Amino acid sequence: MQINIDLKEKSYIVYIDELTKIELDTKVVIVTNPTVSTLHIKTILSKINALECHVVTVLDGEKYKNIDTLNSILEECFKFRCDRKSVLIAFGGGVIGDMTGFAASIYQRGIDFIQVPTTLLAQVDASVGGKTGINNQYGKNLIGAFWQPSAVYCETVFLKTLPSREFNAGMAEIIKMAITFDKDFFEWLEINSLHVDDNLQHAIEKSILIKADVVSRDVREEGIRAVLNYGHTFGHVIENETKYSKYLHGEAVSIGIVMANELACKLDILSESEAKRVKKLLLKYSLPVTYKIQSVDKFYDRFYLDKKSLNKKIKFILPHSIGNFSIKENLEKEILLNILRNFTC
């Protein structure tokens, strides 16, 4: 199946389970990590027909998503004498995709790149939207570019080797999109199992369609695209407090969704029974829904460390009943502290 992503500056296609052959009359550099390389490099190489094909393996994990790893990717491109027509292929999860995309965006002022995401999270989230970047000491993704891929290939076969914890973390983002944008899809997720191949394909397709619609309306995240951050305002603080080691990103988002929902209930835009249904769906995929805050004041202060809040008010994305969203700014500190206090015991 194919989804056309139609952005003002560029259009491209996301192919789901349709990768037969990538034909390129150029040099190609595949950027991957050791895990994915060990499992799947032969598969991907058998599907690429290029002038020359090089593989660059970089260390995996958020902590390697930095300037040094980026430089090592660029360095290899120079060594292979890649030119402006060369193509990078990101073959891995979100970290590989973000770094490869960023490298492509600045190599000789920008070359093409193709995404072949190998995690559920990367397939439904990172592969659409064109956000690329690296972390630094000041925070996550603070250096980067909006750079759209020329094509995305989501192959569910690569998800077969994904540890279940990582699969479930990807589910958090799928559930997130259903809650704020699509009630029918949410209800479908409640009654169907994604461990059935056709269902998995369907869920990936639905999620990409939702995200593509949002992104095409707001490529540079100046408006509605912020809604995709539902669960993330709380989630980022949790990731930060736990030093990005205890929870996977999707797990922190899962807890963030639960916290945001408590706030939404408090503001009477979400019912208790809806919040329970969300929690039940998260638990269906063994996602964490509780968190013990040590200090509500410190937690609250960390909202302001997020780059999106510099210089301005914090924006909370909340569900407005299941299937709709609401953006709340200027919430009183006391209301927020009260919500956070529910997570201290």
Added chain:
Amino acid sequence: MQINIDLKEKSYIVYIDELTKIELDTKVVIVTNPTVSTLHIKTILSKINALECHVVTVLDGEKYKNIDTLNSILEECFKFRCDRKSVLIAFGGGVIGDMTGFAASIYQRGIDFIQVPTTLLAQVDASVGGKTGINNQYGKNLIGAFWQPSAVYCETVFLKTLPSREFNAGMAEIIKMAITFDKDFFEWLEINSLHVDDNLQHAIEKSILIKADVVSRDVREEGIRAVLNYGHTFGHVIENETKYSKYLHGEAVSIGIVMANELACKLDILSESEAKRVKKLLLKYSLPVTYKIQSVDKFYDRFYLDKKSLNKKIKFILPHSIGNFSIKENLEKEILLNILRNFTC
């Protein structure tokens, strides 16, 4: 006077001698170099009205146009807690403009920047086109982005303090554009002195109009924009051979124009008398028109070191009589060596 630069992705205005006040309801970081700062920082500060205004001074010169200086600019932006609405102002020559623009393009995935070029070269060449970048061990501008400014202010007052050698180097680019695109402008340059204020304004305007027209037809340098490289194929080799220390960029381009013209004469698309007129105009601005090649073979090989030639044939941009251009590929090596031999004594 105002020139509207209308690109597909973005439009902005180049103001010539119209800088009264830059009003910004955001944080602003002015990036400049010690020379420009000493001479003009008060002037520029008096014209900026912003929420906060910081000045970052970085070392000047092509050899500092590297990743370290780029990082130091970004670092200051983080220290000042710049957000996505903050604006960088490039206040200096081409090196400052290229680095500031690149920093703006990757800071939090891209923020606005304004160019206030203080050299003639930067006003007529670097300020229009959106090319930003840094050098590395593999060559010039190999890492970078196409990132358009939100506005450009060309103030001739800043050119008053420019050393005449630098002024003349800027003239080389103006002359270059006249030769390939505008016969009338070339003839106007032959009879008028740019040391008259009104004439200088006029020449800057004409050059920007020519460049804007070319760039708007080919933002990402996939076609006609290459014509702006007239004189540069030879010029880059000269800069490279002399380790970027003997000649200013414009001076190397001046020699490159003379070399390209000899080739054009050889190919019968330019007359000897036209080549003489060009040389005379270059000499009017004390630009170098001779160069002693030590080894024609080495010089020839260096054509292929230029990034634009990786993996492909070298493209020569030549004048097709004054006011028009011709692009020649697949020229026989012997023809080129013959031209180069003219410059060995």
